Amino acid sequence: MELEDLKLEYDKLQKKYGAENLDSIYNGGCTRNPEICFVFMNPTGRNIASSKEWKGRKSPWIGTKNIWDLFYELDLMDKDIYKKIKTIKPNDWTEKFAEKVYEDVENHKYFITNLGKCTQIDARPLPDNVYREYLDLLKLEIEIVNPKVIILFGNQVSSIILNEKISVSQCRKKLFKKEINGKEYKFYSVYYPIGNGRFNIDKSIEDIKWIMKN
Numbered sequence: 001m002e003l004e005d006l007k008l009e010y011d012k013l014q015k016k017y018g019a020e021n022l023d024s025i026y027n028g029g030c031t032r033n034p035e036i037c038f039v040f041m042n043p044t045g046r047n048i049a050s051s052k053e054w055k056g057r058k059s060p061w062i063g064t065k066n067i068w069d070l071f072y073e074l075d076l077m078d079k080d081i082y083k084k085i086k087t088i089k090p091n092d093w094t095e096k097f098a099e100k101v102y103e104d105v106e107n108h109k110y111f112i113t114n115l116g117k118c119t120q121i122d123a124r125p126l127p128d129n130v131y132r133e134y135l136d137l138l139k140l141e142i143e144i145v146n147p148k149v150i151i152l153f154g155n156q157v158s159s160i161i162l163n164e165k166i167s168v169s170q171c172r173k174k175l176f177k178k179e180i181n182g183k184e185y186k187f188y189s190v191y192y193p194i195g196n197g198r199f200n201i202d203k204s205i206e207d208i209k210w211i212m213k214n
């Protein structure tokens with residue numbers, strides 16, 4: 001099975017739970033044995049790739065600025081690409097530039113995805129049951145990509161994937177091990193660094209740097 005094979009299922013769930021005028025956002029980056037897999041919540045319409053007119057890759061965070069601060073501070077992004085992201089307007093992202101950004105992500109050996117692929121108009125909260133419908137698909141995604149370490153952002157995503165009540169503030173830098181189809185993977189839960197969690201981005205960076213070092 002390949003990542004491409006999962007898109008049909010994601011698109012079915014977009015029709016069920018996402019905005020009808022927007023497309024699913026899938027994933028992107030290093031798809032073969034990355035050093036890190038970063039798992040966020042779900043995409044919003046701020047990602048310009050969710051537009052049905054967008055013909056390029058449907059990857060997370062296209063046309064946004066703030067999340068790339070995290071990757072740049074982790075030394076996971078080329079300086080020139082980062083500077084361009086910070087200076088251009090969201091609608092100035094082209095399909096070619098999005099490809100260039102994700103080539104850089106791939107070169108830095110990490111993979112970006114969301115637990116939920118259903119794009120919402122805004123950052124409205126989703127109930128646990130919606131995310132759980134994506135859980136088996138995420139497990140398949142992890143099997144295909146086979147990352148060394150998986151970073152889970154926020155309490156809700158962490159709790160659903162690890163199948164236990166997680167409070168990030170109580171388990172910083174704590175290793176969780178979980179089997180997926182007979183193989184053990186390493187997970188860490190860190191603060192969500194975007195939106196309402198923006199004030200926690202320094203803690204996210206601190207913890208991820210520690211994880212990368214250790």
